[in-house]
Structure formats: structure tokens, C-alpha cells
Amino acid sequence: MLGKSKKASSSEDARTxxxxxxxxxAVFDGNLSAPETIRIDGIINGNxxxxxxxxxxxNGQIxxxxxxxxxVISGKxxxxxxxxxxxELLSTGKINGNIIARSLVIDENASFDGRCTMAVSLPDHASNDNPATEEKTDEKTNEKETSEREHRKH
Structure with missing residues (x-):
């Protein structure tokens, strides 16, 4: 995080x-939904x-x-x-999976294994359990449209 110290980040979390x-x-098995801010220091087995x-x-895991x-990810x-x-993926954070985000900050020593897509708008998660799936569908649609345009030219 450029221009921010670790203390600034900690105090920002404290003010949230x-x-x-x-x-x-604590261990929670199942999907969790919250209308406001949530902090997880235990384990969640579900979306x-x-x-x-x-x-x-x-010490949190999802x-x-x-x-x-x-x-703000400090856990796994x-x-x-x-x-x-x-x-924000902080220095103790580890992500094994794909990311779709408008803005991304990764601290030194953080771990990220996956694909990242920067997006202005995101797919509707209610109808899509895998954020990367819609992107692949869009790619196929774009390839098909391009192929059809090329075919019409000839």
C-alpha cells in the first residue's frame, strides 16, 4: 500500500x-450472507x-x-x-483462486495463486457460483461474433 503505513491500515479497520x-x-459450515461489514477470524466452509x-x-480462513x-484479506x-x-491483500494474506475486482492492492510477501481480472462491473453472483465462468462465456461470444463478421466479409 503506497503511502500508507501498517498502523494506518490497522486503525482504518478499527474505525470500520x-x-x-x-x-x-469458530467454524461455520455453510453459506454466509451479511448485509453490513463482517470480520472473520475463524473458519468458514462455504461461500x-x-x-x-x-x-x-x-488467523481467518475461507x-x-x-x-x-x-x-481486506490477512488470512487464507x-x-x-x-x-x-x-x-486489499495484506502481507500475511494468501489467496488460491481467481479474482475479479475494480481495484486491487497487494502487499509485499502476500501470496496470490490464480487469475486476476480488473472489471468495472461484475457478474451477478446469485446466478453464478464461479466468477471466472462468465468471463469465459463472454470470450466465446466475442470469438463467435468475430468469426461471423469475418465470414460475412468474404
């Missing part, structure tokens, strides 16, 4: 009004949907896809992420 907390040591900000603490406006994610706003 967190409405839902999954504490360290997470958050209309505001999702904060994953250093094994599933994540859909949120903004995300095994799944795809869709962010309509900003995704």
Missing part, C-alpha cells in the same frame, strides 16, 4: 463498524456474501467463493473472489 464477527476458533466490507483476519463490495482464501470495490 463491524456488524458480524466470526471469532477465532460468503457481504454487501459492504469483508475483513479476513490473519474455503469457498467470496462476493463483497470491499475486502481457497476460492474465487468478486469485489465491486477494492480488494
Amino acid at each position: 463498524n463491524v456488524n458480524t464477527i466470526i471469532g477465532e476458533g 460468503c456474501t457481504c454487501e459492504k466490507k469483508l475483513i479476513l483476519g490473519a 474455503k469457498g467463493n467470496i462476493y463483497a463490495q470491499d475486502l 482464501v481457497d476460492g474465487d473472489i468478486s469485489a465491486t470495490g477494492k480488494l
Whole structure:
């Protein structure tokens, strides 16, 4: 994070009004949905949907896809992420999966294994469990349209 110290990031998280907390040591099996900001320091085995900000603490883990406006990842994610706003992957964070985000910040020593797509608008997650699927469909549609145009020219 250019121009920001770790203290600035920590105090920003402290000022965020967190409405839902999954504490360290807690394990949640199933899909989780929250209308406001959520902080996860435990383990989630399922998809997470958050209309505001999702904060994953250093000891937190999510094994599933994540859909949120903004995300701060300090823990481990095994799944795809869709962010309509900003995704921050802090130095202790690890992501194994694909990312679709409007804005992305990756700290030194963070780990990211997957594909990243910068997007102004995101696919509707309610009808799509895999954020990368819609992109592949769009690519096929574009290839087909290009092929049809080339065919018409000849």
C-alpha cells in the first residue's frame, strides 16, 4: 500500500463498524450472507456474501467463493473472489483462486495463486457460483461474433 503505513491500515479497520464477527476458533459450515461489514477470524466452509466490507483476519480462513463490495484479506482464501470495490491483500494474506475486482492492492510477501481480472462491473453472483465462468462465456461470444463478421466479409 503506497503511502500508507501498517498502523494506518490497522486503525482504518478499527474505525470500520463491524456488524458480524466470526471469532477465532469458530467454524461455520455453510453459506454466509451479511448485509453490513463482517470480520472473520475463524473458519468458514462455504461461500460468503457481504454487501459492504469483508475483513479476513490473519488467523481467518475461507474455503469457498467470496462476493463483497470491499475486502481486506490477512488470512487464507481457497476460492474465487468478486469485489465491486477494492480488494486489499495484506502481507500475511494468501489467496488460491481467481479474482475479479475494480481495484486491487497487494502487499509485499502476500501470496496470490490464480487469475486476476480488473472489471468495472461484475457478474451477478446469485446466478453464478464461479466468477471466472462468465468471463469465459463472454470470450466465446466475442470469438463467435468475430468469426461471423469475418465470414460475412468474404
